[in-house]
Amino acid sequence: MTAALASVRPSAAALGNDAKSAATAGQDHAGAFWDRQDQALRDKYRARRELAAITSLSRVKKCGRVSTNEGGEVSLHHTPGPEGEPGTAGFGGLATCGSVWACPVCSAKISARRSKDLEQLINWNADRGGTVALLTLTMRHHRGHSLRELRRALSAAWRHLTQSRGWKRWKTDLDMDYVRGVEGTHTDLNGWHLHIHALLIFPTDVSAEIPALTCEVYTRWAAGLAKKGMSATAEHGIDVRVGNGAVEKMGKYISKLAFETAGGRWKRGKRGSRTPFQILADAIDTGNERDVALWQEWEQGSHGMQQLVWSNGLKQRCGVTEVKDEEIAEEDGGGELAGVLPARSWKKIYPVAEDLIIATRHGGVPAARAWLDARGLAFEFEADTTERAVQLDPGDAPFAWLKAALAAEDPEQRRERRRSYYRPATAL
Ligand SMILES: [Zn+2]
Structure with a gap:
């Protein structure tokens, strides 16, 4: 005193x-750093799944499992990392408990x-x-x-x-x-x-x-x-x-x-x-x-x-934005929309969802596609990010624009042609 x-x-x-120190960790330790990040993700996701069976809170029971979209689909998001580093990946359109x-x-x-x-x-x-x-x-x-x-x-x-x-x-x-x-x-x-x-x-x-x-x-x-x-x-x-x-x-x-x-x-x-x-x-x-x-x-x-x-007014004075816990939990965190996983696929992905995130984090969209293909799971993915066929109006409700775009398209034609979906960063 x-x-x-x-x-x-x-x-x-x-x-x-911790994440901030990755860049300064040095090349020798960078690999170990990302391994730890992956392990932490596995631990968290597994714990949340196990928790669903014993929790007394209904929001927690649904967190990360139940789709908030009418059709039950879940989106996969990905942003590439800087040269030589993994990017970020995450799911969207899922209930989050915000606890x-x-x-x-x-x-x-x-x-x-x-x-x-x-x-x-x-x-x-x-x-x-x-x-x-x-x-x-x-x-x-x-x-x-x-x-x-x-x-x-x-x-x-x-x-x-x-x-x-x-x-x-x-x-x-x-x-x-x-x-x-x-x-x-x-x-x-x-x-x-x-x-x-x-x-x-x-x-x-x-x-x-x-x-x-x-x-x-x-x-x-x-x-x-x-x-x-x-x-x-x-x-x-x-x-x-x-x-x-x-x-x-x-x-x-x-x-x-x-x-x-x-x-x-x-x-x-x-x-x-x-x-x-x-x-x-x-x-x-x-x-x-x-x-x-x-x-x-x-x-x-x-x-x-x-x-x-x-204390009153402190956040404002030091420039910290007021964000509720629930809002932070809802952010999909993965960046650009990479693709959409239909309900029947999500059911099979959920028990090992962290593996798909880790694959996407390290290998981007091609790794996600390979992961899903290997398991015979259906998905709607973009093939070429330069062909941005659908532009999202930021005013649109999540997925309303996507549903409209898909509904307007003949299913046969959809299979033929890989669509590209794009969400501007500001909407995330
Ligand atoms: Zn939660």
Whole structure:
């Protein structure tokens, strides 16, 4: 706490923006990097499929499986990468749950975006000569507390703190802003553990004020908890880090929200602590009923909880666009429309969908065609991207234009002639 607050610029890695570091990884490591990316994709997709059988949330059950198109078709998207690197690929026209807490696929997508938002915020703040601190607030708990109970107490105490006169005075005097997140873990010994991470943003160096601020925050936090019959200790209830340490810890928190950071390495944290996604992975691996029940308690207890809350007007000031979790999850992410997979093909692709994405990512449209051909699966693909027979009007509803184009064409003629479909990048 005594360390001077430095203006911090985060490295991409500090905030968990792994994909960004591919270009700088060096040729020797590039192959291994892409292998890891492929493995992470496999882990996420498999986990989501297994999750469909045990989830208590209907949106999660449908995520990535059910087509949102009337005819049940699903689109495949692809954008080539820079010379010598894989591109991106993904599906479109599928239901997405947009759950940052409960879906291995959506959470990764959303967390990646939120991590970029934070990077932008921290760089913006560093540019204006500002400083940051990370405030972590916890409460005492035991196994008898339900997740819902803890969540209620956490929300009430945070509200009590941020609506207090003391907090408002600090906010005005130091021109303080914040982004707050909630983290949940579980141990067999003590049950659920919820805590708050709040990144505090200041336009100037406020090192001298931090001890007094910490003291006041702790008092208000403890008073807020007491109203709900909960408590905190000064020793464990509050932790404040400044400068680089703050950014790193916030980055770790965001990256821990993504399923793949725990993927394949399901080691428990200190004192047997598990993140919800680690509980999910254990539930999938072992089918342990208690883990399944714990996971479902997490799904229900975290439902509707906001991952990150920004103080009023902060996003706008640092130029971060307001996008809902559900909107991020819906983005097909793969770029240009490569082709359309009819419902009967999709049914067979779904159990191994990640393989088609990986093939497309590395080998582009020809690899996707070969993959589908080898399995005898029907598809509508473009053969030559220079022949763009159908132009999408960005105002059109997804696929309305495509359906119209296909309906207007004689089926025989369609088989004869490979069509080319094109969506301008702005529509994605
Ligand atoms: Zn999802």
